[in-house]
Amino acid sequence: MIYVSDARELSRHSSHQALREAVLSADVNLVKVVLHELQPETELIVNLAPNGASTLLYCACESGKKGLVKCLLDHGADGRCHPVTRYSPxxxxxxxxxxxxxELLLKVFPEQIQHHTVExxxxxxxxxxxxxxxxxxFLLKYQYPTNLMTTFKEGEWEYEFPFDLNFKDVSGQTILYLACFLGHTKLVDLLLKFKLKATRKPVVSLTYFSQ
Incomplete structure (x- = not known):
């Protein structure tokens, strides 16, 4: 015997699978048609991630289809990270x-600039x-909301930014180190030249990426 609640859940998962297939096909018009058919549970179904799968928003962001991403956001897609990898959209x-x-995501979920993965x-x-x-x-120069700003210290200097410019990964490697290690010469040059306002009371000067 299938109870009403079980039947409803099966129906939701079936609808979600149809939507997932449409998203993976990157057909925006088809996605809009499927979304329209999901009312009034559109937002619930959009955010399902059965069996540990990536969310539909994540899949759309991975494909790089801006129109598809916007469509999902307009229908209530949230920005949750994957529960295992902690990868965000x-x-x-x-x-x-x-x-x-x-750029589109930063307007909706600017706090994701602070989220880090398991690595x-x-x-x-x-x-x-x-x-x-x-x-x-673009990420370095983006105008982040003031509520995301945090004060960081580098020696006797302090600066405000949404994240630590010298944040270390699980291997203790900074962004600058990785750019050097991977041979991204132009990125190394960009990082070394990037400056922002820092303070060393009462002196005001500039800070930079530590080496």
């Missing part, structure tokens, strides 16, 4: 170098590791 978009998707890689790590120069510069 922003992380995978940065990893793949999808700048337009990154303790930030979205900036993802951009640097894969040599995405323009995206790295």
């Amino acid at each position: 922003l992380y995978i978009a940065a990893f793949k170098g999808h700048k337009e998707v990154v 303790r890689w930030l979205p900036l790590h993802a951009a640097v590791i894969n040599g995405h120069l323009a995206l790295t510069e």
Whole structure:
């Protein structure tokens, strides 16, 4: 015997699978049609991640289809990280170098710039590791909300930023170290030249990436 609650759950998973197939096909028009048919449970079904699968928003961000990402966001897709890898939609978009998707996500989930993976890689790590120069510069210079700002210390200097510029991964490697190790010369140059306001009372000067 299948109870009503079980039947409803089966129906939701069936609908989600149809939506997942549409998302993976990267057909925005088909996705919109399927989403329309899911009312009034659209948001619930959009955010299902059965059996530890990646969310549909994550899949869309990985593909780099901005229209697809926007469509899912407009229908209530949340920005949850994968429960095991801790990879966020922003992380995978940065990893793949999808700048337009990154920009869209930062407007909705700016706090994801602070989320790190199990390897303790930030979205900036993802951009640097894969040599995405323009995206790295964009992430460094983006105007993040003031509520995300934190004070960090480098020796006698202090600076405010949404994340530690010298954040270390599980191997103790900084973003600058990784850029050097991987031979991304232009990225190394960008990181060394990047400056922001720092304070050493009462002197005001500039800080930089530590080596």
